[in-house]
Amino acid sequence: MSKDKHEQSALFPNEDVATLAQIIHTIAKGDFSATDKLYELPGQAGISPEVANLAESFGMLLVRMEAGDFHIERxxxxxxxxxxxxxxxxxxxxxxxxxxxxxxxxxxxxxxxxxxxxxxxxxxxxxxxxxxxxxxxxxxxxxxxxxxxxxxSGNLELTLKQGNLSALAAERAEIIKPVALKKGLAVNTSLGVVPDSIFDADRLGQVIDNLLSNAVKFSQPETTVLISSRLVDINFEITVADQGPGIPESELDNLFAKFEKLSVQPTAGERGAGLGLSIVMDVVAAHGGRVDVQSTVGKGTAFTITLPVDASA
Structure with missing residues (x-):
């Protein structure tokens, strides 16, 4: 018999009480592995009702103490x-x-x-x-x-309606063309025939605008920006590719972080706060999609949006 158990038996001749006292003593020393024994004690054969009630009361006290600790930590x-x-x-x-x-x-x-x-x-x-x-x-x-x-704040709400992503891409490409023309850039399209789907046209239009705007912003005159779309299995893909300076590999991991500033600079002094790509990522994610980027320094960058055929899924 251990020293602690011997001492408890001496203090509490009744075996039930001694067992309970031993469990409580073990817990009091910080060994909470004994709590299972405490919870099991009231159901054991031969345990007196008084000891069973006392064990249950002490168990409830432990639960409340643990809950209190949890609330403090929380x-x-x-x-x-x-x-x-x-x-x-x-x-x-x-x-x-x-x-x-x-x-x-x-x-x-x-x-x-x-x-x-x-x-x-x-x-x-x-x-x-x-x-x-x-x-x-x-x-x-x-x-x-x-x-x-x-x-x-978690309050981004999507207004989901039926539309065509290739048509949306074509519309946004036309809007950016005058800006590109002033810089001596060409904006070309290669838009596949895709079925209609459900999405928020304003939000995804904002995504395409941001990607096209960045492509134009970082491209040199006499280069081309290409926006393309296609259906791949059960997903849509929209890609915006430029022939700009490219993004160093060391900067790709933080590319979508808020207020992230790149080492490469816009070619005509354009400004940006570093929020556009963060918004792109969040809006696409809200549609159940993802954004991938491929970039080669000196050759250009391509952003690809992948969306489920039913973006409301």
Whole structure:
């Protein structure tokens, strides 16, 4: 007989009480493997009702203590998560403020010159075009920030309707063509015949816009951007490929992270906050799909969206 068990038997001559005391003593020392014995004790033959009730009461006390520990740990986890989210929010605000400050200053300076200086009609027209272009960049940034906020809050809602993904790709390609033409780029399409499916046309249109915009932004004049679509087994594939500088392999893992800035730079001084690809990934994931990227430095980059035939699945 062990020393502890001998001591418990001496203190509690009744065998039932001694057994219960031994179990409690073991648990009190931090050995919670004895809790199974505690829960089994009331059902054992020959155990007195008083000892059985006492064992059940002590078992309930342990359960409540464990639940209390769980709630404390859970509260600590929630507090830590809230702290992380608050830090992320502050980081977002700081980056957004930085990215908005420069274009706002540019608009203010150009507007001040338009008001205070005698300018030629040509210069006025150039300033107005610049104000329009910069304000559009700011609007894109604000819209992206709002989209990120919606996605991170878990409130992204899809308006699912029947449509055709090849037709959507063709429509978005036509929209980007004037921008590409100004840079001396060609936007070509190779769109397969695909069946209609169910998806959110506005959100997936935003995805295609972001990919096409990036392709144009990072491409040199006299190169081509190609958007293609096809049906592969039970999935749709939409690919946007450019002949730009490519992305270093070391940057591919963080490519879809929020506010990620690449080492390669836009070819005409275009700006971006690094939110577009993050939104692309989240919207495609909400449709049950995925985004893959292939890139070769010096040759170009291709983004492929893979979606189930029924994107509502």
């Amino acid at each position: 509260a600590a986890e929630v507090e830590e998560r809230l702290k992380e989210l608050n830090e992320l929010k502050n980081e977002h605000l700081a980056i957004a403020a930085h990215d908005l400050r420069n274009p706002l200053s540019a608009i203010r300076n150009m507007a001040q010159m338009l008001v205070e200086m005698e300018l030629t009609e040509k210069t006025k027209e150039e300033f107005l075009h610049s104000i329009y272009r910069v304000s559009n960049q700011m609007l894109t940034l604000v819209n992206n920030l709002l989209d990120v906020a919606v996605i991170e």
